[in-house]
Amino acid sequence: MDGLIRRTVQRHLPWSVHVDLTYRCNERCIHCYLDHEDHGEMKTQEIKDVLEQLALAGTLFLTFSGGEIFLRADLFELLEFARSQHFDISLKTNALLIDVERARKLRELSVRKIQISIYSAEPEVHDAITKVRGSLERTLAAIRFLQAEGLQVKIACPLMKQNLTAYRNVQALAAELGVPYVLDMTITPKMDGDMSLLQLRSSTKELLPILEDASLNPRACSPDSLETEMISTGSATSSGIESQAYEDIPCSAGHNSCYISPYGDVFPCVQMPVATGNLRKQTFEDIWFRSEEMNRVRAVRESQLPVCSKCSIRQYCERCPGLAQMEGGDLLGAYERACELAEVNARIAGVANPVSAMHAQRLKQENVRSIPLPMAAPEIRIGSN
Numbered sequence: 001m002d003g004l005i006r007r008t009v010q011r012h013l014p015w016s017v018h019v020d021l022t023y024r025c026n027e028r029c030i031h032c033y034l035d036h037e038d039h040g041e042m043k044t045q046e047i048k049d050v051l052e053q054l055a056l057a058g059t060l061f062l063t064f065s066g067g068e069i070f071l072r073a074d075l076f077e078l079l080e081f082a083r084s085q086h087f088d089i090s091l092k093t094n095a096l097l098i099d100v101e102r103a104r105k106l107r108e109l110s111v112r113k114i115q116i117s118i119y120s121a122e123p124e125v126h127d128a129i130t131k132v133r134g135s136l137e138r139t140l141a142a143i144r145f146l147q148a149e150g151l152q153v154k155i156a157c158p159l160m161k162q163n164l165t166a167y168r169n170v171q172a173l174a175a176e177l178g179v180p181y182v183l184d185m186t187i188t189p190k191m192d193g194d195m196s197l198l199q200l201r202s203s204t205k206e207l208l209p210i211l212e213d214a215s216l217n218p219r220a221c222s223p224d225s226l227e228t229e230m231i232s233t234g235s236a237t238s239s240g241i242e243s244q245a246y247e248d249i250p251c252s253a254g255h256n257s258c259y260i261s262p263y264g265d266v267f268p269c270v271q272m273p274v275a276t277g278n279l280r281k282q283t284f285e286d287i288w289f290r291s292e293e294m295n296r297v298r299a300v301r302e303s304q305l306p307v308c309s310k311c312s313i314r315q316y317c318e319r320c321p322g323l324a325q326m327e328g329g330d331l332l333g334a335y336e337r338a339c340e341l342a343e344v345n346a347r348i349a350g351v352a353n354p355v356s357a358m359h360a361q362r363l364k365q366e367n368v369r370s371i372p373l374p375m376a377a378p379e380i381r382i383g384s385n
């Protein structure tokens with residue numbers, strides 16, 4: 001697999017593309033970063049044109065997400081078209097609108113994987129996060145419909161203060177259903193830059209019992225066990241496949257993966273707010289190969305990162321350049337959350353007193369500031385008068 005991924009990176013092949021079909025949603029999750037108003041989504045034909053361009057550009061993995069994708073009346077028409085272009089199709093949905101009939105159609109269209117968010121096995125906790133009463137019950141019913149069709153379901157459990165302890169019951173629920181799950185600790189700022197959602201994040205101290213739990217140890221995951229349980233603390237490749245091929249680049253964004261919004265805007269990643277072009281004005285090929293911004297992202301090498309390249313605990317860090325941009329304002333920079341989590345991970349791995357390069361730099365500056373300035377040296381005169 002490594003060799004194949006390496007070639008996609010070397011040749012800038014957009015093999016994994018995430019398309020949000022809509023930002024509209026039938027849930028109102030408290031941690032959601034989207035603006036749910038429709039500001040002019042691409043029409044059916046526009047999306048088909050985009051899919052055709054992606055197929056020509058070499059895309060293999062296609063993810064349809066949102067918002068809630070089942071709010072698009074043309075979803076099955078788009079899936080059918082995507083199928084005709086031979087993509088490997090994954091969906092992300094809250095599953096509220098999946099019934100027996102729709103599950104059957106998804107199977108007929110050979111959708112490979114469906115990722116569904118569950119926040120807790122307790123309805124009062126899950127429903128309080130989605131703000132839709134009865135949503136857990138409906139989502140679980142949909143999972144069973146999908147399973148009855150033999151479809152592959154994966155549970156995603158974003159963790160925040162409101163459901164921090166739910167990871168155990170979600171783990172048990174996934175085992176009972178016989179599906180893999182992922183715990184995701186990533187809470188991002190809103191698309192408009194509003195940082196208020198970050199208050200929902202659990203502190204690293206609160207997360208410690210989860211990070212220390214050997215049964216959830218993300219570092220035990222090999223590329224082959226990607227579909228098994230793991231923790232994500234903010235960074236991953238867009239395709240979900242970790243590889244040595246990403247060694248000296250921060251991640252897959254802009255190298256072999258990208259994100260397309262419902263309005264046709266192209267970004268290197270759903271988590272990287274660097275606008276590179278719009279498919280209503282330019283072709284995908286133009287944006288992917290010739291956008292200045294895309295090429296700027298693509299040119300970044302880990303070894304050139306001003307702070308992180310000197311970090312002694314880099315191997316424990318899941319720095320995401322998109323979050324570095326959103327939280328620290330610098331695509332190349334370090335940011336507080338990544339450093340905190342890396343220090344915790346390093347400590348758990350047995351590193352004594354781990355300090356991230358950013359924190360070390362800050363400590364040095366503080367020490368310099370706190371050292372009293374030397375008194376002016378007495379003037380020494382040699383000679384008479």
Ligand code: SF4
Binds near residue numbers: 309311318319357
């Ligand atoms: S721990 Fe901080 S300084 Fe070190 S690599 Fe991660 S983000 Fe950069």
Ligand code: SF4
Binds near residue numbers: 234253269270320323
């Ligand atoms: S920008 Fe962040 S979320 Fe996107 S692929 Fe890179 S590390 Fe992953």
